[in-house]
Amino acid sequence: MLLxxxxxxxxxxxxxxxxxxxxxGPVSLxxxxxxxxEATVPAxxxxxxxxxxxxxxxxxxxxxxGRIRIDGEERPxxxxxxxxxxxxxxxxxxxxxxxxxxxxxxxAPPYSDADTVLIEG
Numbered sequence: 001m002l003l004x005x006x007x008x009x010x011x012x013x014x015x016x017x018x019x020x021x022x023x024x025g026p027v028s029l030x031x032x033x034x035x036x037x038e039a040t041v042p043a044x045x046x047x048x049x050x051x052x053x054x055x056x057x058x059x060x061x062x063x064x065x066g067r068i069r070i071d072g073e074e075r076p077x078x079x080x081x082x083x084x085x086x087x088x089x090x091x092x093x094x095x096x097x098x099x100x101x102x103x104x105x106x107x108a109p110p111y112s113d114a115d116t117v118l119i120e121g
Contacts (some may be wrong), residue, residue, distance in 0.1 A: 002029040006038065014039075015116045016047040018093065025110045035110035040102045041066065041095040049092040049119040055107040057085040059093070064101035067094045077101075090119055 002024070009021035009028060018039040022028045025035025039059075041047060049069070059068065061081045068077050069092045070085060077083070077093075085091050095101040105111070 004029045009038075014111070015113050015118060016050045016093075017045075018047050020105075020111075022111075025107075026112070031110060033110070034106055034108040037105050037107075037111065038062070038102060039093075039105045040100050041093055042100055043095055043098050045101075046094040047092055049090055051088055051090045051117050051119070052085075052107070052111075052115045053117065054087050055109055055111060055115050056087055057091075058104075058106040059083040059085065060104040060106075062102045062104055064095060064099050065097040066101045067096060068092070069094070092120075 004023055009023055011019050011021050014020050018041055020037045020039050022035060022037040024031050061077050061079050066077045067074055068083050070089050
């Protein structure tokens with residue numbers, strides 16, 4: 001059995017600029033086909049627009065509010081929203097709120113910097 005806890009997950013910054021606490025995946029609990037992490041973006045912040053060559057992502061908002069842009073289409077985000085981001089879709093997360101935006105992010109296959117292509121420089 002593999003069991004982890006959020007409090008034990010060390011934060012790190014991904015290529016897109018978000019702060020990640022991986023709960024399951026290559027960095028933490030060894031998963032074979034997916035990863036689960038909490039990503040946070042500070043108030044007024046945003047990630048760098050990017051896409052993943054092979055990973056499909058699910059974003060589930062747990063705290064704060066903001067906007068998601070996928071392939072040029074932008075929508076508001078609030079607690080309880082879930083977004084599906086297909087492989088190859090250009091996306092950017094923006095925090096237009098006054099508190100930290102937190103999402104649970106599930107990637108299949110697991111997140112890797114090698115699978116991430118930055119659009120903005």
